[in-house]
Amino acid sequence: MKIVIDKKSGFCFGVINAIGKAEEVLARVGHLYCLGDIVHNEAEVAHLQSLGMETITRDTFFKLSNCEVLIRAHGEPPETYEYAAKHNITLIDATCPVVLQLQKRVKTAWKNLMTENGQLVFFGKPGHAETVGINGQIGNNAIIVQKTEDLEKIDFSKPVEVFSQTTMPLKQFNDLTGQILERAADKDKVTIRDTICRQVTNRGPHLKIFASQFDVVIFVAGKKSSNGIVLYQVCKSVNPRTYPVEGAAELRAEWFSDVDSVGICGATSTPFWLMEKVADSISRDFSKP
Secondary structure (H helix, E strand, O other): OEEEEOOOOOOOHHHHHHHHHHHHHHHHHOOEEEEOOOOOOHHHHHHHHHOOEEEEOHHHHOOOOOEEEEEOOOOOOHHHHHHHHHOOEEEEEOOOHHHHHHHHHHHHHHHHHHOOOOEEEEEOOOOOHHHHHHHHOOOOOOEEEOOHHHHHHOOOOOOEEEEEOOOOOHHHHHHHHHHHHHHOOOHHHEEEOOOOOHHHHOHHHHHHHHHOOOOEEEEEOOOOOHHHHHHHHHHHHHOOOEEEEOOHHHOOHHHHOOOOEEEEEEOOOOOHHHHHHHHHHHHHHOOOO
C-alpha cells in the first residue's frame, strides 16, 4: 500500500511560533500557564502538558499573579494585558502577526466609523478566541456575523465596514459580503476588508489536488479546529472516501479494504508528528501483506 503524507499540511507559522515560545519557557523553568488551548489539537496539547504546560481559562487567569502566562496565536483583548500589568504577570505574547495586524486595523477602522455613526461587522465564530480578541479591541462593539440570518443585526442605512476572522472560509465571506452590498442603502458606504489568512486559504486548492490522487484520504485534525472542519470538507468534496480522525486510535480496518493508496493530510493546527504516527499505524496494522 502506498502511503503519502502531504508535506504542506501541518502547523501554520502562527502555531509554530506559539509552540516554539512555549517549549523555550518550559525548557527554562518547567512550568507555564497557557491562556486557552495553545492549538486546537488535543494530542499536541497533551504533549506540551507532559512538559509542564498548564492550560487555564480566562476566569482562572483573572485570579493569578506573579507568574508567566502564554498568549496563544489567536490573540487577546486589551483587558488581558491590563490585568497582567497590574498583577506582575509576565506575558509570553505569541499572537500571530497576521492576527496582530488585524487587531490594529479594526481599532483604526472603529475610530473612523464612530465619527460617522458607522458599524463594524466582523465575520467570525462567536466565542472563538480570535473573535473575542478582535472584538475586545473596540469595546465589544463589533456586529458578529457567521450566516445569512445574522445580517439582520445590521442597519443597512448606516455606513458599514466588514472584516473577517483570519481562518474563515473565503467563499462564505464573499457570499455574505455580497449580500451586504446588495442590501445596503448606499453601496459607497460599505467597505469590505478581506482579512482571511492566505496561508490557510491557499491550502484548499492544494488539498483538492492532493486528495484526488489517492483511493482513501485520512484527514487528521482536532474536533475543535475551525480550519480543520473547512479543509476536511475540501478533501471530501473531491474524494468521498475521506475520513476525519484525531489520531491513529480512530482508524478503522474497513476503510482500507481493497485500497492501494492512502493520502494523509491535516489542518494548520495538526502537528506533523501526529500525521506520521497515523501513517505508521496504517502501514503496520492495515497495509496488505
